[in-house]
Amino acid sequence: GDSVTQMEGPVTLSEEAFLTINCTYTATGYPSLFWYVQYPGEGLQLLLKATKADDKGSNKGFEATYRKETTSFHLEKGSVQVSDSAVYFCALKNQGGKLIFGQGTELSVKP
Amino acid sequence: EAQVTQNPRYLITVTGKKLTVTCSQNMNHEYMSWYRQDPGLGLRQIYYSMNVEVTDKGDVPEGYKVSRKEKRNFPLILESPSPNQTSLYFCASSFSRSSTDTQYFGPGTRLTVL
Numbered sequence: 001g002d003s004v005t006q007m008e009g010p011v012t013l014s015e016e017a018f019l020t021i022n023c024t025y026t027a028t029g030y031p032s033l034f035w036y037v038q039y040p041g042e043g044l045q046l047l048l049k050a051t052k053a054d055d056k057g058s059n060k061g062f063e064a065t066y067r068k069e070t071t072s073f074h075l076e077k078g079s080v081q082v083s084d085s086a087v088y089f090c091a092l093k094n095q096g097g098k099l100i101f102g103q104g105t106e107l108s109v110k111p
Numbered sequence: 112e113a114q115v116t117q118n119p120r121y122l123i124t125v126t127g128k129k130l131t132v133t134c135s136q137n138m139n140h141e142y143m144s145w146y147r148q149d150p151g152l153g154l155r156q157i158y159y160s161m162n163v164e165v166t167d168k169g170d171v172p173e174g175y176k177v178s179r180k181e182k183r184n185f186p187l188i189l190e191s192p193s194p195n196q197t198s199l200y201f202c203a204s205s206f207s208r209s210s211t212d213t214q215y216f217g218p219g220t221r222l223t224v225l
Binding site for chain 2: 097104
């Protein structure tokens with residue numbers, strides 16, 4: 001079945017460091033790909049999405065490119081801030097409308 | 112403001128005592144869904160609904176019921192809660208089931224079953 005695998009956390013970085021959180025997927029057909037962020041004590045917020053191959057989603061300095069050839073959707077940010085500390089979830093939505101999540105990656109940014 | 116609301120946000124109960132978690136959206140979305148979040152497992156879908164009076168099981172439906180009598184509301188019912196249902200629950204909605212439509216999430220309900 002369809003699935004999402006993302007790198008395990010926690011990830012600890014210093015402020016202004018470069019961030020990469022790896023995400024790969026397995027799916028039949030043409031899923032859409034999403035990154036959601038969960039700040040401490042809050043619900044999930046959409047961070048960015050891409051709906052077809054080679055699309056790049058971007059928001060708040062975060063970027064991810066839908067790579068069909070490597071079945072990946074890695075999240076990147078050039079310079080993280082303490083306020084980016086959160087749990088990040090990669091997800092795919094398949095053609096049946098089901099949203100499938102990775103296990104989440106906790107990011108901690110230190111001043 | 113477009114949003115998904117859930118109530119209560121926190122609930123502590125005892126084994127076997129029936130409870131309902133409400134979910135409401137004001138975006139006229141057709142598709143609604145319930146998830147539970149557990150450490151190391153991400154979010155798993157419990158039930159979903161594609162429209163009024165149309166519901167179906169997700170990946171972990173055992174011990175839960177839902178109903179969709181109105182488009183905006185999608186309550187989650189635990190008729191006889193057990194400790195293994197202690198979890199963080201999220202309601203979500205999207206315009207349709209299309210793969211390109213974004214699902215919007217409520218703030219979550221943290222449930223503890225003693």
